[in-house]
Amino acid sequence: MMGKTLFEKIWEKHVVRSIEGGPEVLYIDKHFIHEVTSPQAFAGLEKRGLKVFRPHQVVATADHNVPTQNQHLPIGDQLSRQQVNTLIENCKKHDIELYGLGHPFQGIVHVIGPELGITQPGMTIVCGDSHTSTHGAFGSIAFGIGTSEVEMVFATQCLLQSKPKLMRINIEGELGKGVVSKDVILYIISQISASGATGYFVEFAGSAIRALSMEARMTICNMSIEMGARGGMIAPDETTFEYLQGRQFTPTGERWESKKAQWQQLYSDADAVFNKEVNINAADIEPMITYGTNPGLGIAINGLIPALESIPEESERKNIIKALDYMGLQAGKALKGTPIQNVFIGSCTNSRIEDLRLVASIVKGRKKNEHVKVMIVPGSQQVAAQAKAEGLNKIFEEAGFEVRQAGCSACLGMNEDKVPAGEYCISTSNRNFEGRQGAGARTLLASPLTAAAAAITGVVTDVRELLS
Template identity: 85%
Template sequence: MGKTLFEKIWDKHVVRTIEDGPDVLYIDKHFIHEVTSPQAFAGLAKRGLALFRPDRTIATADHNVPTKDQHLPIKDRLSRLQVDQLIENCKNFGVELYGLGHPFQGIVHVIGPELGITQPGMTIVCGDSHTSTHGAFGSIAFGIGTSEVEMVFASQCLLQNRPKLMRINIEGSLNKGVVSKDIILYIISKISASGGTGYFIEFAGSAIRSLSMESRMTICNMSIEMGARGGMIAPDETTFNYIKGRHFAPSGEEWERKTSQWKQLFSDEDAQFDKEIAINAENIEPMITYGTNPGLGIAINALIPSIESITEEGERKNIIKALEYMGLQAGKPLKGMPVQNVFIGSCTNSRIEDLRLVASVVKGRKKSENVKVMIVPGSQQVAAQAKEEGLNRIFEEAGFEVRQAGCSACLGMNEDKIPSGEYCISTSNRNFEGRQGAGARTLLASPLTAAAAAITGVVSDVRELMEQ
């Protein structure tokens, strides 16, 4: 019997299998940042251990950093403490650090791919749930806890139980105004925020193969939002063309050797999955969430589901609670509802392709006077490219505020918070209660839908702007 893409990579990295227990899995790359690494470093120091493979570890500052005046000392005490601790730990343990001021600094899941560090066939971990982003390159990538970060520091291995496998096939052509964020929000709305629990998911089909690498990263990034351990996509020529020539990408004879290996990374025709789901791409419309988990999403022109239509009692109670928090009513439309904030950024949608999408909508237009708009590039390299391409000028002429690289308003951990009670259309990945600040109300959407709201001041169907 053939093997799945996941099995080919996993089996190659098993150091040993514990009888009736987990596998000892070798880890190729370990990304760290300022929030989940301090305790792990402290654990090593307490035991008098060195970092086993510092050459396999890459650090950056992203979660808790300011996105304004990064050349100045950090004002917030906790942020400053975390960043300073990361600098000290990386120095003491010999880890390469792309900190504030470094041209490679940025969100950990943006810089790995853009630098060519992320490559097919790897096992990749980070103390961050959205590590699944890197699976877009045909790698096994997943988030880990702080104790596991210490385990990788000490041994470059992890104890891991083999997950079940799911394949989601998306066939057909995407409709106008529909992008990868809509694809993944549509999938989660269909299978729920827990529908992938216990699985590692491979995304396949003609609609997936037609996507750019940036778009594939968006889909794998949010696989965690359906409860999955991670998501992945088989590498192809699109993957190889993206990697080639990047800073840490192989070159010369090594490139030829690597690509020859990468071309073997696909699920065999007779490979077996525990579950398969088929989706017609033509059924997907621009999506937006209305609740407090990413599974509570609808098409932009649809109505919020009626309470009576929800048969499961637990789910019904959760939706009633979510609508109360969001200040919304079942059976009503979202379209036309005023919003006060638009956030374009995060490890889900802060790459250069995302900013180009936004610019394509807002060029020559002005933002609504009632909306505050933040554009936060995912890395210093994205920021430099946006400026070089003239995207910053388009944003500034539209009245948008362009910030510096970081996680920003994706999470209420730094200074970029959404005020309590206000609505924010966000290109980020989570809409939990208080995720963007205490009392903030988050509506997840694509960069195109976010751009449309920035211009109109209300939840809008971007296709109507595209027709003008």
Template identity: 75%
Template sequence: MKTLFDKIWEKHVVQQIAGGPSVFYIDKHFIHEVTSPQAFQGLEKRGLPVFRPQQVVATADHNVPTLNQHLPIREELSRRQVATLIENCSKNNIELYGLGHPFQGIVHVIGPELGITQPGMTIVCGDSHTSTHGAFGAIAFGIGTSEVEMVLATQCLMQSKPKLMRINVDGMLQNGVGAKDIILYIISQISASGATGYFVEYAGSAIRALSMEARMTICNMSIEMGARGGLIAPDQTTFNYIKGRLFAPHGELFDEKVAEWSQLFTDADATFDKEIFIDAAAIEPMITYGTNPGMGIPVTGHIPALSEVEASERPSFEKALHYMGLQPGAAIKDQKVDYVFIGSCTNSRIEDLRQVAAFVKGKHKADSVEVWVVPGSKQVENQARAEGIDKIFEAAGFQLRQPGCSACLGMNEDKIPAGKYCISTSNRNFEGRQGPNARTLLASPLTAALAAITGKVDDIRNYLEPVVINERWRMENEILVNQ
């Protein structure tokens, strides 16, 4: 009996080295401007070509500005890195979706929306959140720059098989609780290192009920609990999402692939090294208070008191709270915020923007808050404009920007000022992540949208009608999520 991971792994092992790692074949390699320059430089020094350029896809995302993308990039390092990516892709016949291209966007957003990401694949990128693609039933994980060079040169990696964990989430979610809350809850329960050494499969009725975009949010943050990656078995929801996308199989070939993909599931008697069971009904809207994603609590909860923290962890706990300007034992609800960032490879897809727009329609942001909404791709941006989402944001005082990683990380022009609090839909709240001395509170798009309106942390459940926000948006606008 085999797990989903086993089935994909075994098909991609080129050679098993006795007493060592496997030579592991990679189907698709995504690259961007930050981790690829040194890899190409290494190839040039050794006189090696890119082995299979047709299996490499490039985009510019980390360093790009999200305003006035038609103008030259102002920051010198960012400008140089993007220019180097253009040069390297041109030299090596690699498809590049750069600034100005209709497919440009965050690498982990464009792969799925273009139909490049498919079940059963092995996918790598020099970016830790490559685990996003695991939502399609793929083995997807981030690699370092030296490994980027190895894949460019050989289309293979040296990999040791990780331990396997399954996290089962069963039952009905509360109204207002979504994928981001699920994954923040899981990480808060097992810690930011609780899945170290494992590849995680997410299963259970609550996971199966999620849309593909929500599943991507779950898998995206697998790395934030130390996992090598995360994946979800493909099903009809997966196949419906893929069908008709530009680079997906079409016609009879699509039907053949669905028959193949339908065999990608964990056998009933397969075993895992570790298994966790979670009641979906117990999950509340979540938010982080510290400087790693494991420091999360319900928005109605309180920051742990010192007595609730193990003695060995108190120094780092106190350091985190000092950085965040928060007190042990304090409630997080009503904490004032200065910025709201809705974006990143975690929550910048059209479904995320629709949820936010449905909630803020007819409302206006608090005067004390600056709100940035950054779509994950040009396609998301264009779809948002076609649906009138941009007008809703404009009326609410939200700024809809152009695609990029933006304020997820302080590597571009979109930085949160020192000492300011930002509720962010991104994936990391490390010290300085959004800019020097910026203070980050991770939350779902709905919790972030509510903070934009009220100017503080609050419980979205108190503001919602008893309907699913995204379903209401679809009904009111007579559109389909997967057009």
């Protein structure tokens, strides 16, 4: 009998029924919801006179639209207030656990799931949000779904899904100085393109991946969607178990031991077959930054924006010309030294305590450039409390950074934290689409270290020059 991949082991355990020549009915263990993609699903349910089938497998939080200042006050923006209030009413009506504003567990949905121990290996996890792939860092099948599918899970705790193709990306070796997980994923996407994994579920493997912390693994899985993948995952190991043990909703005592024994079986067998394998040498990865309007348009911090004549495909060349026009940048030129006006450190990609510690390690004892506005937005109330307890807030405030309250913030233009038109923002978020951070905003995606370096110097900087 042929070996199985990690994905296949979890998928097969969750297939309720196979439809001849069609999709499979997949059982869903955990369903995360937030205020933006759930109202229409709840409305659809009520229209059909249905109740949420398994409310205790649903977890809700408010994150996308929430203000990141004065969260104790009523929300000023009418649409945001309406969406958050609708979530409160729906959760009450359907007996769903809600970590809303003011709750000590409130935060970005993909930050609170792991930190509370709700996210566990071997699960199937969905949310009406494309970056649900974050949870795959724990060895789970996690992916984003549309609003009609949110309704389907509410009604049945199942989803109709076609099994994707499988890809494994192996990264072997050691990462260089100043290179972190955000650089790893930006490098991968720059190599295979923003559509290079379309139709695949990706497993990240290799010695460089095994050496990463859970927070770093989450960053990589978070952005697997940005190369077109259905999701990303990493096999659980001792690092995973250490992270999970003792968290709010993690099993304890004998149940912990029994669960851990099951989780230890979650890996791809030596003879498992993938539809595609990609091999990368960790030593080839440098600090990365994007120059265009999709996450695949990235270069090493000391590199040059590609010259147009180096791009053989006409359609790709047209895309890059359009992107550079929007970004106000030139082909064949360096990005390093480009003045920037904004730095955003936050989002479900890089707003965990480890990210904030990285930033603090660069800015301690330094002051921000006077022409740069810097916003630090922790991913959850728990991250915010820990940052304060560790004295990180003091370091940030002394550097002239603004520390805000938990939420999605300037990752997307859905709340008040927008980047002004025409201005550059080095952002630790996951998307640099046109207008993503506000109409006309120009986003350069980078790691927390690269963002911190630019905040200090006021220009695109190689962080390695600031590392002693």
